[in-house]
Amino acid sequence: MPKPKQPEQTSSGISRRDFFKSSTVGAVSTALVSGVHGEGSSVEVLGPGEVGIKLNVNGKTRRLRVEPRVTLLDALRSELDVTGAKKVCDRSTCGACTVLLDGKPVYACSVLAVEAQDKQIVTVEGLGTPEKMHPVQKAFVENDAQQCGFCTPGFVVACAAFLEKHPNPDIEDLKKGLGGNLCRCGTYDGIKKAVKQVAAEGGINA
Ligand code: FES
Numbered sequence: 001m002p003k004p005k006q007p008e009q010t011s012s013g014i015s016r017r018d019f020f021k022s023s024t025v026g027a028v029s030t031a032l033v034s035g036v037h038g039e040g041s042s043v044e045v046l047g048p049g050e051v052g053i054k055l056n057v058n059g060k061t062r063r064l065r066v067e068p069r070v071t072l073l074d075a076l077r078s079e080l081d082v083t084g085a086k087k088v089c090d091r092s093t094c095g096a097c098t099v100l101l102d103g104k105p106v107y108a109c110s111v112l113a114v115e116a117q118d119k120q121i122v123t124v125e126g127l128g129t130p131e132k133m134h135p136v137q138k139a140f141v142e143n144d145a146q147q148c149g150f151c152t153p154g155f156v157v158a159c160a161a162f163l164e165k166h167p168n169p170d171i172e173d174l175k176k177g178l179g180g181n182l183c184r185c186g187t188y189d190g191i192k193k194a195v196k197q198v199a200a201e202g203g204i205n206a
């Protein structure tokens with residue numbers, strides 16, 4: 001039986017063959033931008049080479065050069081040596097890379113560094129220090145809410161953001177609010193106790 005023919009052109013006018021033949025992110029982005037916006041569009045096309053960017057990380061302005069394809073997670077860890085956020089799945093499923101972007105928890109593996117410019121980025125290092133821990137960090141220690149520790153920085157950041165929104169959560173709020181973070185060591189009981197302790201002690205701003 002003859003195979004069905006694939007349509008040669010996408011709705012934006014780019015042929016599928018051309019799309020898959022493009023070997024660099026830059027070539028693909030250029031094709032997409034001109035396909036969507038037309039030639040002579042004022043949309044800025046970045047890359048594929050390195051571009052200079054500025055990131056505000058834990059209250060400090062950091063300048064770096066990255067290719068536009070570089071994720072915020074890789075920029076933090078490999079370029080700026082801010083290694084609290086962990087690279088585990090690298091595809092938005094585990095939450096180990098959670099950081100705050102303008103106060104909202106995001107997976108840093110799924111945000112481009114160039115997109116994070118002009119935003120306040122807070123990692124676990126920005127929440128507190130060993131001498132002056134954030135209430136969530138302190139509660140994690142006191143409730144033994146970690147084992148290997150790989151998921152812990154992301155969980156701490158996610159819990160801090162969660163408690164900001166839900167100062168007195170019940171168990172259902174907890175399941176929903178922290179469902180985007182996974183712990184392969186199964187420390188969920190300790191994490192729940194830590195969150196409950198922070199809520200009982202007056203919340204993250206106590
Ligand atoms: S490393 Fe980003 S969600 Fe898993």
Ligand code: FES
Nearest residue numbers: 147148183184185
């Ligand atoms: S403590 Fe090991 S993955 Fe959570």
